[in-house]
Amino acid sequence: MAGAAIAIAAGLSNPAAAQSARGELASASNVDTNFARDRNIAVMQRPRDGYQAVGIRMGSFMAYPKLSLGVEHNDNIYATDGGETDDLIWRVAPEISISSDWSRHALTAYARSSILRYQDFDTENSEDLSVGASAQIDMQRNSFIALGVDWADLIEPRTSPNAVLGAVEPTEYETMAARAAVSHELNRLRLSGGYAFKSFDYEDGRNPGGGAIPQQYRDRDEHVVTARADYAVSPATALFLEVSRNVRDYRLARPAVTLVRDSEGTQALVGSNFELGAVARGEIAVGYFNQEYDDPTLGDIDGFGARAQVEWFPTQLTTVTFTGSRTIEESASPGSAGYTSANVGVKVDHELMRNVILTGNVSHGKDDYQGITREDDRFNAGIGATYLLNRHTGLTFAYSHMDMDSSGVGGQDFKVNKVGATLALQF
Template structure:
């Protein structure tokens, strides 16, 4: 069996605020697996009706940037050799003068933001290129979020939530209201042991750019509930963790045949060979149950071994091993192959970070056009450059493939992104993105081929 590929989620640390989508209409998900909904509607680049509708907005936006540009941010300063943040990614680096202060409430800190976005897409429904269904539209988003976190010396409690309302100028039937609530905690038992847990409830919408999303009808909405609990213990130079996770999907209306529940157990062992390199061992087992499609019920296992890096130039991990998934349906049988999981940051300079990601595993997200398992592989790269202390430039590419071994179908997905993030001050941040998404599907049961462009601008007001 030839392994296949699935697009990588290359979205970096939440910006401008954790949990907020700003004007980026994509969102990632998944604990035991990745949601195939990799990105939301796409926008046009420089053609057709986009010029008339976007250029006045861009001109006003550019003029505002020039007027608001802080004079002290024009001179870039390299971090000194003694700067403790020198070996930190561009996006993770603490910019104290631009860090939102939030509100201190005794033993807790309250942080929040409200994000506003506008996007233009030249293929709202991710329709076949050249067909009448390939239409453009403007999308407006409002996304508030808040997070309350303890600031205790031991233990931790965090609660938060947010929402995202998307409104379309021409196709109001595509409007959607998403939300999430989350709580997490950690109990420190002595100096070497911690017990953690979390719960998350959300209402989400599958984007039209999902390769198996329907082209007609209302957007597919679903509720998702996730519970997790685990324990971590450190033995001298070894760190061991064990986590249990339950994930439940409940689809609305006619899509309820996709309802499923997944429970799993994950173990992880890290052995520190030196302060810079370590050995890694990961093992996972899970069970997936579909309420209305029992032939897709399955049990899976995987074991991977690799290395962790924590040097002045690189940080991350890469692991390779074997996966196997057994399905109740004898016509599907067993899927197995090489498992890959990795994420590596390379600090090319103190102002430039390259991030590489890779993943390969078996999946079986049931959809409106295919209810069969597939092997997926995904890989990508992202570069972030700190042009000024408060201006970050970014570019990314991701590639993926799904191989439906049981039927005649294979999907290839490509996506590219360029953009910039501009921190005006502690309270205000701006964001600009251009995204290109492409999908090609081959075989007797092939999905649709499409190309989509999206240009988006966003404003974040932070607490």
């Protein structure tokens, strides 16, 4: 609803959400580690006395229930170029997170839903549902095993580059994911690795005149194995090498499909994880990727890979986050199995008052499709404000703009503006 700014209320006053945002592979901040990056606290992660959720104690666990009620105006709900259709959208989003309160090890679980109701065009109505759990087993100081599983039933947004053009309803799909990771520190050296699995199952779409729009050719399983070594050249700077191998296995084969999208790929990155006093921290990596396709009619994709996230703290009340990436993504377009996606963005969070947070973001992305003449240029921008009334109530107002410029086959130009408000109720 109304872009990323509305998500502020979801994490600002929920300790479990703020903790999970740091990532499962981030080890506990022990004073003797060379990899702690915690000299400053980002605006979105900062605890706020008097405005944090109290939670409900359940033995050695804490539960944080929450309900978000929102309304949004979207001036182009079908994401079309010309003949735009606007509508008012109502949203109800219940959720609950549960986390352990142990001195060692950790166990968390969540369940959340997002129910959208369009005032005039009910074919766009949707219900998203997701559940998951994760665990961390502390083997010894600064060494742990992390496990996780997630399941979700989702709706593909009309603004997605893989959205089905002209379908009566947005595409519904189901995902299931499982992951395992291990991290171990040996003085200046940290070794980590992991395995991740994710499956996708898509429902067929419907044409306005009747008849199905096949989507099950997109059903697939993805496997990724990653190994990484970090070496701390100082307590505030580490250099690392990360190598990952992926297998993308589609369930339909010939003659059910004309294009076999199965592939295998490798990515190798070198980079640095750092903290510059209390002024900045982050991670920057560059390297090489390639994706090899089983179908001889498809050319391989290779080239420059990158990943970056840097937080800058110009003042204690402001956090500026820079992000960037260049990756290979799966394509649903006929004749193309994948594309390179390059993205850069910046987000500013400012604590105007302890209970008033302002945010703004700008990002740009470019997708270059393999096998067909299609290029997409995306521009996104948004602003928002969150006002925490007390421990149990928060208000968020947000505006977002998206501009898609697509050339070639299979894409579509459009502009979408959204403005909305959300009331968050939590305990």
